[in-house]
Amino acid sequence: MENQYYVEAAHLSEAARARKQQLEQEPTSRSNHMEYMGGMERIQSDIMENVLSQVEQYDYEKYTAKDVKAALEHETCSMEDFKALLSPAAEPFLEQMAQKARMETRKHFGNTVYLFTPLYIANYCENYCVYCGFNCYNDIQRMKLNGEQIEREMQIIAESGMEEILLLTGESWAHSDVTYIGEACKLARKYFRMVGLEIYPVNTEEYRYLHECGADYVTVFQETYDAARYEELHLLGHKRIYPYRFEAQERALMAGMRGVACSALLGLSDFRKDALASALHVYYLQRKYPHAEMSLSCPRLRPIINNDRINPLDVHETQLCQILCAYRIFLPFVGITVSSRESVSFRNGIIKIAATKVSAGVSTGIGDHESKYTGKEQAGTEGDEQFEINDGRSFETMYQDIAEEGLQPVLNDYLYV
Numbered sequence: 001m002e003n004q005y006y007v008e009a010a011h012l013s014e015a016a017r018a019r020k021q022q023l024e025q026e027p028t029s030r031s032n033h034m035e036y037m038g039g040m041e042r043i044q045s046d047i048m049e050n051v052l053s054q055v056e057q058y059d060y061e062k063y064t065a066k067d068v069k070a071a072l073e074h075e076t077c078s079m080e081d082f083k084a085l086l087s088p089a090a091e092p093f094l095e096q097m098a099q100k101a102r103m104e105t106r107k108h109f110g111n112t113v114y115l116f117t118p119l120y121i122a123n124y125c126e127n128y129c130v131y132c133g134f135n136c137y138n139d140i141q142r143m144k145l146n147g148e149q150i151e152r153e154m155q156i157i158a159e160s161g162m163e164e165i166l167l168l169t170g171e172s173w174a175h176s177d178v179t180y181i182g183e184a185c186k187l188a189r190k191y192f193r194m195v196g197l198e199i200y201p202v203n204t205e206e207y208r209y210l211h212e213c214g215a216d217y218v219t220v221f222q223e224t225y226d227a228a229r230y231e232e233l234h235l236l237g238h239k240r241i242y243p244y245r246f247e248a249q250e251r252a253l254m255a256g257m258r259g260v261a262c263s264a265l266l267g268l269s270d271f272r273k274d275a276l277a278s279a280l281h282v283y284y285l286q287r288k289y290p291h292a293e294m295s296l297s298c299p300r301l302r303p304i305i306n307n308d309r310i311n312p313l314d315v316h317e318t319q320l321c322q323i324l325c326a327y328r329i330f331l332p333f334v335g336i337t338v339s340s341r342e343s344v345s346f347r348n349g350i351i352k353i354a355a356t357k358v359s360a361g362v363s364t365g366i367g368d369h370e371s372k373y374t375g376k377e378q379a380g381t382e383g384d385e386q387f388e389i390n391d392g393r394s395f396e397t398m399y400q401d402i403a404e405e406g407l408q409p410v411l412n413d414y415l416y417v
Contacts, residue, residue, distance in 0.1 A: 033231040033240050040244045041203040041251065047284045048246045054079070055225060055277045063087035072096055077330045082279065085326035086272050094322055101325035101354045104332040112410045113402050114335075114357040116164035116196070117395065119153055121145045121184055123366050125170035127237030129223070131268065131301065134170040136236070143366040144175050150184050153369045154191045160361060160395045163411040164194035166219070171200035171239055178206045182213035189214035193412040200238065201248035207255035217259035218252040219297065220245065225277030226269040233268060249285060259293030260285065261337065266315045266323070267301035275323045282334055295335035295357070296327055300342070317346050321353075328354040340389040344401075347391055352405060360398035362389050 036042060063084045071081035072093065084090060085097060122144040125134040133140065145153065157165065165188055169176040181199055188195040197210060198219040207218065224230050227242055234240040249260035262281045264274035275298075282294045300315050320342075327336055338347050338355040340362040347358055363369060393401065402409040 027231075030231075030235055031240060033234065033242050034227070035241070036244055037238060037241055039203075040238075040241065043204075043247055043251060043254070045247060045250055047250060047281070047288065048243060050284050051225065051277050051280045052227070054280055055273050058083055058273055058276055060087040060272050063089045065089055065092070068093050071329075072100055079280075079283075079330075082326060082330040083276065085329060086275055086323065090322060090326070091318070094318065094325070097322065097325040097329065098353050101328040102352065104328050105354055105356065108332050109356050111407045112356070113351045113407050114164070114410045114413075115162065115360050115395065115398065115402075116166055116194070116357065117157055117162050117359055117361045118166040118168055118198070118364070119150075119157065119369070120168045120364060120366050121150055121153075122169040122172070122176045122180075124172040124175035125237075126172045126174065127239040128235040129237075129239060130233055130235065131265075145367055147183060147187065149367055151187050151190075153367065154187060156369045157361070158191040161399075161411065162361065162395055163192055164196070165192045166196040166198055166359075167215075168198045169200070171237065173200070173238070176200075178202060178209060182210055185210055185213035185215045193414060201245050201251070204251045204255045207252045207257060211256050215257065217261065217293065218249065218257050219261040219263070219295075220248040220252075221263045221265055221297070221299070222246060222278070222281070223265045224269040225264055225274050225281075229269040246281075249281070250288075253285070253289045253292050257292075259295065261295040261297055261335075263297035263299060265299055265301055266320070267313050269313065271313065271315045271319065271323070275326070279327055279330055282331060286331075286334070293335065294331075294333075295337060296331070297337045297339065298324055298327070299339050317343075320346075321350065324350055324354040340391040342390055344391050344393065348401060348405060351402065351407060358398065358402075360393060361395040362392065364389060 060083065067084040068087070068090045071077065071084045074081055077085070090097065123134050123140070124142050124144060125136050127135060128137055129135050154165070167181065167184055167188060169181065176199070181197070185195055185197070194216055195214050196217045196219060197215045201220060222245060223233065230242050239245060249262060252260050262278050264278045266274060268274070278296060282296055285292070286294050298320065300320065324336060324338070327334070335357055336355045337357040338350055340359050347355070351358060399409045
């Protein structure tokens with residue numbers, strides 16, 4: 001395991017500082033990001049090859065207004081139509097795209113909007129991803145909740161009325177191993193009807209164990225599908241291995257998980273190509289595993305603690321709306337999640353058009369639901385957040401706002417027998 005430079009102390013040691021500088025300045029000192037590390041499972045799949053070949057061929061500048069109009073007129077959206085809808089030529093047609101997307105959303109999801117909340121249970125990390133607040137060289141307050149603390153956080157969230165939870169950790173096998181995550185899943189099943197995971201990628205047998213512990217679905221962000229850019233941004237740790245991360249959703253489905261979610265972190269690379277790759281990742285998974293529930297997220301890069309080196313490649317709200325409408329038209333049955341990274345006004349608008357799921361009562365810190373939900377401060381029991389959120393509405397406020405938009409907030413639609 002490549003964690004010998006993991007930093008827990010308040011300040012970097014000289015050895016760690018030197019290693020960090022070496023990783024940043026000397027590409028030859030880094031491991032090959034396309035080669036699996038020991039213990040990483042390899043599966044037989046052509047999905048990554050199919051996605052990357054389509055993205056490599058994608059020249060979005062070649063599409064014209066005529067192509068966009070044709071795509072909007074077609075009853076079924078082909079892959080070529082989807083590429084046109086993601087292109088700059090489609091920007092003047094955003095209103096028409098929104099109308100078509102809204103029609104598809106209502107046809108397949110009705111007026112419903114699903115609500116969930118994330119719970120970060122640890123922020124230790126062994127990766128050096130230069131854009132992430134949890135990265136191993138970032139000087140932040142680290143914390144890992146024990147079983148009692150996890151259960152207390154869950155009790156507070158459940159008392160608010162929430163029925164779906166997403167469990168998250170930093171990517172540290174040493175501090176947040178699969179057994180620890182599995183025990184958190186067992187606790188979550190006591191309080192919630194739906195349990196999702198957003199953790200480091202694991203092998204099929206480990207996903208099977210987590211499913212047996214109570215996990216329903218798995219979310220993994222590829223961050224960027226641009227392999228060259230991926231190498232530049234992920235300098236150390238298991239996350240550096242591009243193909244192992246790409247195949248995580250498929251391993252989860254092979255293990256029996258009911259559903260998976262895919263996403264790129266828009267703004268790390270060419271957002272149009274990353275949006276294409278995210279949707280095609282879901283498209284090919286859907287064709288191979290038609291029984292599974294598929295969803296897409298659409299986060300944009302947000303500010304993090306102690307980092308002024310990463311400037312987002314501009315993805316404005318208009319462009320984000322274009323992406324989401326294109327997603328809905330191309331993949332009408334797929335769930336679309338819009339996170340608290342986005343503004344109140346944007347989220348209120350997009351749930352009427354394309355999005356089907358939003359987070360509420362969000363905290364990206366560790367162990368702070370007691371203070372945020374009840375106002376009771378507990379000194380020394382909180383860890384720093386992963387990134388800054390934009391929409392900080394409580395569950396109650398979000399529920400009310402959705403209802404006032406003429407939509408139906410849904411907390412859960414599963415019955416376990």
